[in-house]
Amino acid sequence: xxxxxxxxxxxxxxxxxxxxxxxxxxxxxxxxxxxxxxxxxxxxxxxxxxxxxxxxxxxxxxxxxxxxxxxxxxxxxxxxxxxxxxxxxxxxxxxxxxxxxxxxxxxxxxxxxxxxxxxxxxxxxxxxxxxxxxxxxxxxxxxxxxxxxxxxxxxxxxxxxxxxxxxxxxxxxxxxxxxxxxxxxxxxxxxxxxxxxxxxxxxxxxxxxxxxxxxxxxxxxxxxxxxxxxxxxxxxxxxxxxxxxxxxxxxxxxxxxxxxxxxxxxxxxxxxxxxxxxxxxxxxxxxxxxxxxxxxxxxxxxxxxxxxxxxxxxxxxxxxxxxxxxxxxxxxxxxxxxxxxxxxxxxxxxxxxxxxxxxxxxxxxxxxxxxxxxxxxxxxxxxxxxxxxxxxxxxxxxxxxxxxxxxxxxxxxxxxxxxxxxxxxxxxxxxxxxxxxxxxxxxxxxxxxxxxxxxxxxxxxxxxxxxxxxxxxxxxxxxxxxxxxxxxxxxxxxxxxxxxxxxxxxxxxxxxxxxxxxxxxxxxxxxxxxxxxxxxxxxxxxxxxxxxxxxxxxxxxxxxxxxxxxxxxxxxxxxxxxxxxxxxxxxxxxxxxxxxxxxxxxxxxxxxxxxxxxxxxxxxxxxxxxxxxxxxxxxxxxxxxxxxxxxxxxxxxxxxxxxxxxxxxxxxxxxxxxxxxxxxxxxxxxxxx
Numbered sequence: 001x002x003x004x005x006x007x008x009x010x011x012x013x014x015x016x017x018x019x020x021x022x023x024x025x026x027x028x029x030x031x032x033x034x035x036x037x038x039x040x041x042x043x044x045x046x047x048x049x050x051x052x053x054x055x056x057x058x059x060x061x062x063x064x065x066x067x068x069x070x071x072x073x074x075x076x077x078x079x080x081x082x083x084x085x086x087x088x089x090x091x092x093x094x095x096x097x098x099x100x101x102x103x104x105x106x107x108x109x110x111x112x113x114x115x116x117x118x119x120x121x122x123x124x125x126x127x128x129x130x131x132x133x134x135x136x137x138x139x140x141x142x143x144x145x146x147x148x149x150x151x152x153x154x155x156x157x158x159x160x161x162x163x164x165x166x167x168x169x170x171x172x173x174x175x176x177x178x179x180x181x182x183x184x185x186x187x188x189x190x191x192x193x194x195x196x197x198x199x200x201x202x203x204x205x206x207x208x209x210x211x212x213x214x215x216x217x218x219x220x221x222x223x224x225x226x227x228x229x230x231x232x233x234x235x236x237x238x239x240x241x242x243x244x245x246x247x248x249x250x251x252x253x254x255x256x257x258x259x260x261x262x263x264x265x266x267x268x269x270x271x272x273x274x275x276x277x278x279x280x281x282x283x284x285x286x287x288x289x290x291x292x293x294x295x296x297x298x299x300x301x302x303x304x305x306x307x308x309x310x311x312x313x314x315x316x317x318x319x320x321x322x323x324x325x326x327x328x329x330x331x332x333x334x335x336x337x338x339x340x341x342x343x344x345x346x347x348x349x350x351x352x353x354x355x356x357x358x359x360x361x362x363x364x365x366x367x368x369x370x371x372x373x374x375x376x377x378x379x380x381x382x383x384x385x386x387x388x389x390x391x392x393x394x395x396x397x398x399x400x401x402x403x404x405x406x407x408x409x410x411x412x413x414x415x416x417x418x419x420x421x422x423x424x425x426x427x428x429x430x431x432x433x434x435x436x437x438x439x440x441x442x443x444x445x446x447x448x449x450x451x452x453x454x455x456x457x458x459x460x461x462x463x464x465x466x467x468x469x470x471x472x473x474x475x476x477x478x479x480x481x482x483x484x485x486x487x488x489x490x491x492x493x494x495x496x497x498x499x500x501x502x503x504x505x506x507x508x509x510x511x512x513x514x515x516x517x518x519x520x521x522x523x524x525x526x527x528x529x530x531x532x533x534x535x536x537x538x539x540x541x542x543x544x545x546x547x548x549x550x551x552x553x554x555x556x557x558x559x560x561x562x563x564x565x566x567x568x569x570x571x572x573x574x575x576x577x578x579x580x581x582x583x584x585x586x587x588x589x590x591x592x593x594x595x596x597x598x599x600x601x602x603x604x605x606x607x608x609x610x611x612x613x614x615x616x617x618x619x620x621x622x623x624x625x626x627x628x629x630x631x632x633x634x635x636x637x638x639x640x641x642x643x644x645x646x647x648x649x650x651x652x653x654x655x656x657x658x659x660x661x662x663x664x665x666x667x668x669x670x671x672x673x674x675x676x677x678x679x680x681x682x683x684x685x686x687x688x689x
Contacts (some may be wrong), residue, residue, distance in 0.1 A: 056574070059467040060402065062366040066436070074117050084139070108682045155434060164182035177221075180207065181208070183203075189242070198216050198254065200256055207585040211229070237262055250513070252275065254308070264282075316338060316350065328346065355384040360372065365432070378390060408592050411447040415447060416443060427439060470620045475622075476491075481514070487508065492626075495666075507539060514683045515685050516686060521538070565665065577615075580613050616682055628684055
């Protein structure tokens with residue numbers, strides 16, 4: 001009950017401050033974000049629908065920042081940090097604070113809503129001293145090196161200048177020749193794209209002309225661009241506004257989220273895609289139903305809180321809060337493909353926090369960073385608690401863009417000293433700067449250290465996560481379990497089997513379904529010894545030898561790996577069968593940390609021929625699914641993972657019309673004179689050595 005009261009109070013405080021300080025994000029292609037809090041328990045009426053798409057994305061190499069924030073960033077004493085920008089060696093920070101100090105300094109310096117510091121040393125730039133009378137929400141940099149500031153202020157440097165201004169980056173003096181004015185209300189987001197400045201917020205007028213929630217200006221002069229007339233309107237409840245905004249790197253597509261239901265008269269609930277920015281801007285034929293239903297906490301007027309395009313613009317990701325609701329993307333992170341068009345579009349993937357808020361998102365370096373008031377990720381089975389499969393992530397996380405699974409990056413929002421704010425409801429901003437990932441928030445701990453309201457996760461000390469997938473070689477070896485500690489090793493070129501040889505594998509005992517990813521072997525094992533249970537284990541696999549196993553992502557017996565009668569991995573998914581069940585299943589699986597998806601998806605068969613219930617062991621080999629069967633035979637059928645439709649029961653898996661192909665299933669025969677093998681073991685995998 002206390003949490004519910006705090007949640008509602010935070011919403012009321014923010015909503016009531018819209019006229020002077022609404023709060024949430026910024027940028028120059030990336031700066032941007034409103035509100036998030038822990039929600040009261042509400043039972044989820046049903047699981048989210050299976051994401052629909054034309055096959056999963058393929059793995060990409062990811063560059064993670066260090067999880068240890070740098071020590072020399074300054075601290076803000078109060079309020080929050082909402083926006084970042086860089087010009088040369090200077091970092092600019094905007095927000096709702098009134099006092100700041102350098103790291104290690106004894107005394108606080110008055111700086112209302114905006115300050116600057118040296119990127120290398122962390123020293124405050126005392127010459128930069130603009131005077132604003134309200135919070136800064138957005139920062140951007142013009143091509144000629146000037147600082148553009150948006151927010152909820154009335155005066156700048158003692159002169160009326162509502163909500164939008166350009167400043168000298170050295171002194172903070174107002175550049176009076178720049179004519180941009182947010183004279184109709186709060187400016188929440190600023191994005192520079194080429195010679196254009198896009199702004200979003202709670203305004204209805206810009207430069208004395210009618211523009212509802214969105215507008216475009218000449219970035220150098222501040223003059224309004226009359227060719228851009230995209231107007232969002234009609235709030236769900238409370239005040240209408242656009243809260244998140246981004247533009248693709250090519251400058252041709254815009255995405256916006258916020259509290260609106262109409263854009264240029266078209267139904268667009270909380271999310272809109274605008275295309276043709278280089279020609280005639282228009283609302284794209286793109287809409288989703290996933291942000292239409294209300295979430296369970298009525299105090300949230302809207303819940304699509306932040307949005308960001310990937311570095312190549314091929315997809316965008318949305319962060320949401322709201323308290324959960326069946327069929328709606330409340331309290332989630334979701335990916336959508338930029339090129340998709342149509343209505344009722346589902347996310348490519350959805351990561352559910354289990355009833356906790358996500359308030360900020362940044363897609364950079366092939367990583368999706370998220371921040372907020374959550375305690376877990378991968379938690380669709382939890383409801384204000386850790387459900388089966390939940391991964392602890394205290395307020396900050398990093399996701400694999402191909403399946404939304406958490407990576408091994410867990411700095412946490414912790415470390416606030418006694419007498420400071422330990423945990424606030426909002427991470428206002430995640431922003432990729434030149435040196436790493438900046439975070440702006442409303443508390444005083446980051447990475448188990450004191451960081452007052454802001455911090456930087458540096459690229460230095462980070463790591464690269466390789467693009468890991470099933471073996472891509474056209475030929476290698478099939479390994480078939482033939483007893484504890486034993487396998488048959490059979491040469492295989494994708495079509496023809498060679499002569500099998502015995503392969504001793506003393507570490508491979510009590511093995512069930514197995515599959516390889518990169519230089520690792522995943523295999524299920526049931527044991528009566530401590531810890532008792534059924535687990536998906538991981539071993540190194542090199543030179544044809546299975547190494548000593550360890551249990552992946554902690555104790556994962558919650559999904560019962562022993563029930564798998566065969567399994568293979570492809571493009572971020574662990575596909576598997578269950579004895580006696582005529583279905584092909586999959587879960588997401590993240591090799592970085594071996595984290596298993598909390599949701600089981602189903603790809604039902606159509607027609608007759610391949611009965612998944614009788615499959616015993618599977619492997620993916622160069623575009624073919626090779627599988628054993630209860631009759632002891634080994635067969636292969638074409639399997640194109642990119643042709644799999646994860647959103648509907650139309651996946652074809654029969655001998656007449658195999659998955660992704662019209663070619664018949666092929667019976668694979670051992671060479672004449674070779675010892676016969678019974679392909680009935682679930683332990684079947686492909687490797688190149």
